[in-house]
């Protein structure tokens with residue numbers, strides 16, 4: 001007797017049993033990766049990484065990133081790191097030209113419209129600026145267009161902040177800081193640490209600053225060139241102002257007629273920080289302040305928040321009709337955060 005042919009199909013080999021996790025799919029890539037952070041001991045680290053992965057995956061899906069583009073991005077970031085040194089921070093520059101530095105600065109120093117707005121510190125601050133006396137001339141090489149800079153530091157109720165420290169630095173008329181031109185500009189040129197008087201007032205003699213380009217000979221410069229952007233920052237004077245019991249502010253005052261006010265390469269300009277720098281033709285006044293006639297004047301009053309003032313809430317989100325879509329709708333549905 002012959003055995004009847006078998007028509008049964010052998011069952012597929014059983015997949016080895018697998019503990020836990022969902023496998024990677026295109027549809028649920030972000031959720032799968034975010035779930036891998038479930039046991040992160042630091043809750044804030046988990047929150048940041050989970051959000052990062054959701055945004056990053058939504059971005060890759062939205063633009064359908066090609067392998068060549070992924071490779072170009074890796075190469076760009078590699079070269080950005082290789083450009084960094086003790087005197088050059090290309091990653092901060094990248095953050096600057098993408099507006100991330102300004103966004104972090106703005107989120108962390110909201111004023112609610114009641115105090116002087118902040119802007120980026122920039123790379124040219126000296127940790128110990130040379131101490132100056134009221135009225136000093138910080139223009140050590142005598143070049144440039146003379147300018148009288150003055151202002152008053154007050155608290156939120158207009159109370160003068162006697163003894164406030166006013167740290168300033170700026171470019172010369174050619175658009176360079178002293179540290180960029182060793183041997184050409186004297187050390188400490190166009191910078192100084194002043195102490196406000198009993199009425200919170202400060203004044204000093206300087207020159208009108210000039211616009212200048214950020215360093216554009218590296219990968220960030222290539223990004224700007226590839227996108228048709230210029231590397232320039234409008235003319236400005238840097239300030240760090242502080243007083244005991246008040247929140248310090250790091251900011252600039254921008255020269256109203258400077259080029260690039262509406263296209264600052266690092267997005268640092270805020271309307272409230274722009275000032276006219278008019279020319280004054282008054283020989284008697286010039287002699288009184290110790291400047292050649294004519295000269296320019298720049299007045300910048302600053303208001304600091306009290307250190308114990310409550311945090312300022314985020315501004316309301318734009319109305320839906322005004323909002324610009326950036327990521328595919330529904331990209332975050334079912335997020336495993």
Ligand SMILES: [Fe+2]
Pocket residue numbers: 122124236238
């Ligand atoms: Fe600057």
